[in-house]
Amino acid sequence: MTILLGSIADDYTGASDLANTLTKNGLRTIQTVGIPDAALDLPDVDAIVIALKIRSVPAASAIFLASEAYRWLYGLGARHVLYKICSTFDSTDAGNIGPVTEALGSMAGADTVLVTPAFPETGRTVYFGNLFVNGQPLNESPLKDHPLNPMHDANLVRVLARQSRGGVGLVELPTVSAGTAAVKSRLYALRDKGFSAAIADALVERDLETLGAVALQMKVSTGASGLGLGLARALVQSGDVPLNPTTAADIIRPVGGLAAIVVGSCSSATLRQVEIAEQSMPVLRLDSERLIGGSDEISAAISWAGERVAKGPVLISASGTPEAVAELQSRYGRDVSGHAIEAATSHIAAELVTRGVRRLVIAGGETSGAAVDRLGIPAFLIGPEIAPGVPVLRTVGNAQGEMLLALKSGNFGGENFFATAMSMMR
Numbered sequence: 537m538t539i540l541l542g543s544i545a546d547d548y549t550g551a552s553d554l555a556n557t558l559t560k561n562g563l564r565t566i567q568t569v570g571i572p573d574a575a576l577d578l579p580d581v582d583a584i585v586i587a588l589k590i591r592s593v594p595a596a597s598a599i600f601l602a603s604e605a606y607r608w609l610y611g612l613g614a615r616h617v618l619y620k621i622c623s624t625f626d627s628t629d630a631g632n633i634g635p636v637t638e639a640l641g642s643m644a645g646a647d648t649v650l651v652t653p654a655f656p657e658t659g660r661t662v663y664f665g666n667l668f669v670n671g672q673p674l675n676e677s678p679l680k681d682h683p684l685n686p687m688h689d690a691n692l693v694r695v696l697a698r699q700s701r702g703g704v705g706l707v708e709l710p711t712v713s714a715g716t717a718a719v720k721s722r723l724y725a726l727r728d729k730g731f732s733a734a735i736a737d738a739l740v741e742r743d744l745e746t747l748g749a750v751a752l753q754m755k756v757s758t759g760a761s762g763l764g765l766g767l768a769r770a771l772v773q774s775g776d777v778p779l780n781p782t783t784a785a786d787i788i789r790p791v792g793g794l795a796a797i798v799v800g801s802c803s804s805a806t807l808r809q810v811e812i813a814e815q816s817m818p819v820l821r822l823d824s825e826r827l828i829g830g831s832d833e834i835s836a837a838i839s840w841a842g843e844r845v846a847k848g849p850v851l852i853s854a855s856g857t858p859e860a861v862a863e864l865q866s867r868y869g870r871d872v873s874g875h876a877i878e879a880a881t882s883h884i885a886a887e888l889v890t891r892g893v894r895r896l897v898i899a900g901g902e903t904s905g906a907a908v909d910r911l912g913i914p915a916f917l918i919g920p921e922i923a924p925g926v927p928v929l930r931t932v933g934n935a936q937g938e939m940l941l942a943l944k945s946g947n948f949g950g951e952n953f954f955a956t957a958m959s960m961m962r
Contacts, residue, residue: 540771541583543764544602544640546632547621547901548579548742549945550761551587552916554620556927557761558583559918561768562777566932568915569908571608582777583736584609589905591622595699595865596629598787606640606756615754617644618767622901623653623665623760624674625692626946627699634699638649638732644755648705649749650719651696651922652747654738656763657924658948662737665693665706671812677803692735693742702732709737710745712815719750738762745769761925787919787930788960791938793894794845795961797954799853800881800903801946809899810853813954818844822854828868828876838887845893849958855900874902882906889936890946895961897942897954904943911936922957923949 542562545551548569553568565581571586572578588599602619609617619640627633632652641649654662659670669677673690689695697704705726711718719736726734738744741762748766751757752774757767771777797817799810813819820840826833841850854877856864864873885898885907894949898904912935919928919940925948929941940961944953 537578537580538613539582539584539774540615541582541618541767542612542614542616543585543618543620544605544609545585545587545746546591546598546622546636547589548587548905549901549943550620550622551585551924552918552927552929552943553945553948554618554764554914555585555760555918556921556925557764558585558683558768559927561765562772563768564916566915567918567929568961569913571605571913578915578932579917582771583945584602585620586909587905589909590632590636590666592902593632597633598632598636600784602636603639603643606643609612616754616767617756618751618764619756619758620764621653621758621760622945623655623762624669624687625653625695626687629698631699633758633803634696638700638702640756641648641732642772648723648731649756649758650707650723650736650747650754650761651733651758652736652738653692653760653907654736654744656738656740656744656758657762660760660762661739662692662735663739664708664737665735666690667692685922692804696733696735700732703730705729705731705734707734707736709739709743712737712743716746716749719746720753723750733758741765787917787942788928790962791940792896793939794870794888794892795849795895796841796845796888796893797849797851797897797899798881798885798903798907799851799855799890799899799957800857800877801900801944802855803946805949806855806899806946808951809953810851810855812951813851816955817849817851818850821855822880824854824856824860824864824873827854827880828864828873832933834880834883841888842891845888845891851954852884878902878906882910886910889939894937894939895958896939897944897957899944900946908943913939916941920960922960923953926953928960
């Protein structure tokens with residue numbers, strides 16, 4: 537099998553977000569969980585998105601895993617490889633966006649790697665190097681308080697420079713608006729000055745199309761799903777993409793079984809979604825402190841679900857307000873509290889599947905990664921979109937049998953997201 541586009545995603549919800557974007561823009565796409573086993577029979581596709589869980593691991597581990605994924609994708613003949621990052625640029629000063637970007641650029645023999653988290657469809661724009669979320673600077677938006685990677689600086693040139701060895705330049709909006717030739721000229725100028733990466737501005741989809749066309753002429757790039765949109769459209773425009781015979785109906789054909797939702801995200805959007813869900817389905821809110829303390833909170837949650845799930849979807853939530861999360865972290869530490877919640881929610885998700893759940897929604901990037909790893913699902917086909925950035929996923933090669941899933945980044949989806957997802961998986 538030979539592919540046109542490869543991608544290395546730094547978490548699982550981001551991977552499905554990108555795979556969804558590529559599918560919508562004309563590429564036959566599959567999402568794998570890590571590098572697939574050689575025995576896994578993958579369908580012929582135009583693009584493969586490898587989902588890793590490297591956003592919050594030590595930089596050396598992130599570089600190693602991303603490098604292995606790059607070698608595998610390169611071996612499939614990928615014309616270009618996109619390192620897919622979060623559109624809110626979640627990354628501490630210790631990494632991992634800068635270190636991984638430089639490592640992949642070095643492996644590819646790239647010059648100055650183009651970097652942009654812009655995705656106007658979801659309200660993320662970059663203007664003179666500053667990241668905005670729905671018109672607010674990132675450091676003033678509700679998204680600044682990520683529990684593992686809080687972002688308190690909207691200037692991405694500064695953010696990326698603090699975690700990079702080489703210099704970080706800027707491709708300003710006037711240059712992007714001038715077209716592909718101007719962008720390429722700017723990148724060459726930055727290369728000659730020794731810059732290893734360049735943040736690129738983008739306010740509208742036309743900007744992403746320009747950046748995608750430029751990136752496609754290089755070996756690697758770094759960006760959110762917006763850059764994936766630009767790359768997909770450039771590939772389609774090249775005439776190298778065959779017609780896609782797979783339909784959305786093929787992906788979401790019924791699988792039967794029970795339905796459940798497991799929530800680990802603490803974003804304001806997810807908190808509101810859980811509140812709305814209480815109006816239409818049973819909701820259990822876990823006690824995070826008892827989870828950390830090693831109590832029987834997990835077994836109690838599984839028992840609670842077992843008494844209700846046969847009658848319809850149930851929702852189990854380990855989320856809390858930013859204030860509650862901050863208090864928990866101050867008492868137990870960020871890593872201990874975060875890992876405890878990931879372990880608990882993944883355990884609950886796996887137990888629900890053993891009890892017959894075959895339609896499963898998981899909210900939260902870290903939560904999704906832990907749950908999918910525990911379930912051992914090797915790959916997904918990409919179905920129709922539930923909300924921008926969140927498609928229905930159909931498992932490929934799953935030992936538990938076919939399932940429909942949705943992996944939702946905490947900040948994505950409208951108030952009725954959970955009910956909408958369950959309706960589409962019916």
